[in-house]
Amino acid sequence: MSWLKKLALVTAFVLVPTTLAQPWGELVIYSGRSEPLIVPVIQLFQQQTGIRVTLQSGAATALANLILQEQPNPRADLFIANDAGTLEFLKLKDALQPYISEQIRKIPEQFRARDGSWLGVSGRSRVIMYNTKLLRPEELPKSVFELGDPRWKGKIAMATTRNESVIAWMTALRLVKGDAFTKEYLLKLKANGIVTLNGHTDVRKAVGRGEFALGLVNHYYYHLELRDGSPVGVIYPDQGPTDTGVLVNVAGAALIKNAKHVREAQRFLDFLAAPEAQKLFAELNFEYPLLPGVPTAPGVRALETIKRMPIRLDELGKELEKTLKLLDEVGLG
Ligand SMILES: [Fe+2]
Numbered sequence: 001m002s003w004l005k006k007l008a009l010v011t012a013f014v015l016v017p018t019t020l021a022q023p024w025g026e027l028v029i030y031s032g033r034s035e036p037l038i039v040p041v042i043q044l045f046q047q048q049t050g051i052r053v054t055l056q057s058g059a060a061t062a063l064a065n066l067i068l069q070e071q072p073n074p075r076a077d078l079f080i081a082n083d084a085g086t087l088e089f090l091k092l093k094d095a096l097q098p099y100i101s102e103q104i105r106k107i108p109e110q111f112r113a114r115d116g117s118w119l120g121v122s123g124r125s126r127v128i129m130y131n132t133k134l135l136r137p138e139e140l141p142k143s144v145f146e147l148g149d150p151r152w153k154g155k156i157a158m159a160t161t162r163n164e165s166v167i168a169w170m171t172a173l174r175l176v177k178g179d180a181f182t183k184e185y186l187l188k189l190k191a192n193g194i195v196t197l198n199g200h201t202d203v204r205k206a207v208g209r210g211e212f213a214l215g216l217v218n219h220y221y222y223h224l225e226l227r228d229g230s231p232v233g234v235i236y237p238d239q240g241p242t243d244t245g246v247l248v249n250v251a252g253a254a255l256i257k258n259a260k261h262v263r264e265a266q267r268f269l270d271f272l273a274a275p276e277a278q279k280l281f282a283e284l285n286f287e288y289p290l291l292p293g294v295p296t297a298p299g300v301r302a303l304e305t306i307k308r309m310p311i312r313l314d315e316l317g318k319e320l321e322k323t324l325k326l327l328d329e330v331g332l333g
Pocket of ligand 1: 200
């Protein structure tokens, strides 16, 4: 063999491995999740993969709009939101690209977009929290539909109907119970003087202080208020055999269309769907891991024990406008 041929062979051997295993690049994430709830997850990912992550945190709706503006040349590769509706909004605007892998398929289909556009990472259910000094166990409501009863007049707080979790819940009610029923129910809540506060943190604190007997919240607000030492309990409503169940919404993540670091973003999505990150991501906020078999934080009810509304989260997005119109008509605030 001539020295030239030998050199060609050596060169080939040197080149082949580097083309097969391209070095990992960086990853840019826009996140609507509060930083203490996402930074530990990103740190674990960086440790495991060596991929450098740049995080920009902010209000989910503002970041979603930024993602739209930046198309077709986005700065971020991946978006994290606290509600399926925000992810679905971007999907309907054609600002996401699908990704499904073997690991992602292990997350139940109900909690991700049918076409792979977004992935649910942790679950949160709509519950009623109550003040244990104001209500005895036998007085507790078993259904959200009891809250229109005059005996609850002036005793209930909820977050503003501009809140994504509240809007998603009302859309779910419309899909399960129909438009006419939902409108009538919301009018009853209004007639009962239900108070809408700025956000769920205000609701949990007001119930904790005893200003309201009941609060409509996502379940982790109950756990946060309990951790603060307040006398609060939680009701998972509508759990009977013929009842509607509760809405389980998700915090989730999505790969942005035209992202510059697609492989890194896909690796992050796989990481989020795997047991270690599932446990960490969910536990940071008392949420439910969505990967079957991963335990909830101590004291948090297991997702498998909860009767859930029979709807897919990716059905909520296209219903959004109708719900907003209904809320306008009802005028709940
Ligand atoms: Fe929240």
